[in-house]
Amino acid sequence: MEKIKMTTPIVELDGDEMTRHIWQWIKDILILPNVDLKSEYYDLGLANREKTCDKVTVDSANAIKKYGVGVKCATITPNAQRVKEYNLTQMWKSPNGTVRAILDGTVFRAPIMVKGITPYIPTWTKPITIARHAYGDIYKDVEGYVKKDGKAKLVIEDADGRREIEIFDFAKSGGVVMGMHNTDKSITSFAKSCFNYALDTRQSLWFATKDTISKTYDHRFKDIFASVFESEYKSKFQEANIEYFYTLIDDAVARVVRSEGGMIWACKNYDGDVMSDMVATAFGSLAMMTSVLVSPDGNYEYEAAHGTVTRHYYKFLKGEDTSTNPVATIYAWSGGLRKRGQLDGINALVEFADKLEKATVDTIEGGFMTGDLAAIYKGEASVVKLNTVDFLKKIAEKLA
Numbered sequence: 001m002e003k004i005k006m007t008t009p010i011v012e013l014d015g016d017e018m019t020r021h022i023w024q025w026i027k028d029i030l031i032l033p034n035v036d037l038k039s040e041y042y043d044l045g046l047a048n049r050e051k052t053c054d055k056v057t058v059d060s061a062n063a064i065k066k067y068g069v070g071v072k073c074a075t076i077t078p079n080a081q082r083v084k085e086y087n088l089t090q091m092w093k094s095p096n097g098t099v100r101a102i103l104d105g106t107v108f109r110a111p112i113m114v115k116g117i118t119p120y121i122p123t124w125t126k127p128i129t130i131a132r133h134a135y136g137d138i139y140k141d142v143e144g145y146v147k148k149d150g151k152a153k154l155v156i157e158d159a160d161g162r163r164e165i166e167i168f169d170f171a172k173s174g175g176v177v178m179g180m181h182n183t184d185k186s187i188t189s190f191a192k193s194c195f196n197y198a199l200d201t202r203q204s205l206w207f208a209t210k211d212t213i214s215k216t217y218d219h220r221f222k223d224i225f226a227s228v229f230e231s232e233y234k235s236k237f238q239e240a241n242i243e244y245f246y247t248l249i250d251d252a253v254a255r256v257v258r259s260e261g262g263m264i265w266a267c268k269n270y271d272g273d274v275m276s277d278m279v280a281t282a283f284g285s286l287a288m289m290t291s292v293l294v295s296p297d298g299n300y301e302y303e304a305a306h307g308t309v310t311r312h313y314y315k316f317l318k319g320e321d322t323s324t325n326p327v328a329t330i331y332a333w334s335g336g337l338r339k340r341g342q343l344d345g346i347n348a349l350v351e352f353a354d355k356l357e358k359a360t361v362d363t364i365e366g367g368f369m370t371g372d373l374a375a376i377y378k379g380e381a382s383v384v385k386l387n388t389v390d391f392l393k394k395i396a397e398k399l400a
């Protein structure tokens with residue numbers, strides 16, 4: 001069979017530990033036999049980040065800006081223990097943080113659904129995609145303790161002059177205060193990424209804050225989303241037959257739980273932190289969560305939501321058989337190749353991505369799966385637990 005040709009390179013960001021091996025296996029077993037892969041390769045493995053003083057991470061993000069589509073393997077974010085383990089000269093920053101800062105993007109996470117792995121909430125028959133605003137609020141706050149008899153004030157100095165607003169008079173007891181911020185620019189980027197992704201995937205967009213209580217701060221989020229929608233997206237949403245729906249955060253939580261899924265739920269930073277773990281867990285498995293970073297000017301980086309699966313890697317190094325789930329990493333590749341195919345008008349590449357995902361789901365629904373899924377599978381097929389490579393080979397058989 002002739003391999004599918006590509007015209008523009010996909011930016012390939014390699015990573016660490018167990019997922020670094022899975023990365024190569026996916027390429028060897030599923031991609032390279034079918035696609036004449038054109039990729040611009042960046043090795044974000046920790047050793048090479050050290051060797052290049054992390055320049056490789058910055059270069060890879062700029063390459064995604066240049067070509068528009070990247071696919072990323074999970075990477076180690078170093079902590080004190082990793083600095084020792086890898087003999088690092090510095091505790092290099094999170095690669096995801098670096099790439100996100102350069103692309104100015106929003107992360108969308110969605111579960112891969114298969115028959116037999118049932119969500120804890122039975123009405124959820126379609127995936128729920130969480131979009132988390134990744135800038136500001138309590139993640140960039142300043143905090144302080146105020147002693148009894150003290151006072152805390154908010155001081156604002158801008159073109160309108162200086163204002164002092166009393167936060168609280170601690171006459172009866174000491175206590176805590178916090179100052180936090182966000183910017184119009186960041187909120188606008190977040191809104192555009194969300195509206196674009198909703199159009200891209202033809203799903204309605206929900207957004208919620210607590211604007212009834214937070215009449216300036218949260219209200220600003222509500223107003224920016226509304227004005228971006230009115231001026232740039234309203235008619236496109238009508239054409240696509242999807243809607244933009246705004247409500248209060250507590251109402252959103254109640255509605256999401258009662259819903260059948262199938263929407264994108266845009267969340268402020270803290271809400272997204274909390275709700276993405278709730279949604280991921282309720283859908284069954286972290287190993288089945290996809291993740292895509294979308295920038296407001298239309299660049300895409302696809303990856304798995306999970307990490308480098310260190311515990312499995314240490315077993316693998318000892319020569320033990322590992323049954324690590326490669327599905328979210330397969331979907332990172334299929335997502336990236338599909339987007340490349342769409343942008344370049346290569347139908348065969350789009351079809352290949354669809355078939356690869358279908359073969360993956362069909363393999364699991366046929367009873368062949370990795371250990372993590374075997375443990376929670378409730379379907380009708382009799383379960384065969386496979387190691388990672390044998391599972392990938394089963395998918396390759398289906399694909400063929």
Ligand code: NAP
Pocket residue numbers: 073074075076077078096286287303304305306307308309310311312323324325326372
């Ligand atoms: P992790 O790699 O996601 O793994 C945590 C646990 O979740 C695993 O030990 C495993 O549970 C289960 N798991 C996750 N993915 C799985 C898969 N594909 N198949 C089967 N089980 C899976 O998180 P971590 O151990 O906290 O972090 C390890 C490293 O990854 C860290 O250095 C961290 O910095 C990095 N990390 C990177 C990213 C990223 O690049 N996007 C994200 C998160 C973490 P059992 O052990 O019970 O089988």
Ligand code: MG
Pocket residue numbers: 273274277
């Ligand atoms: Mg969290």
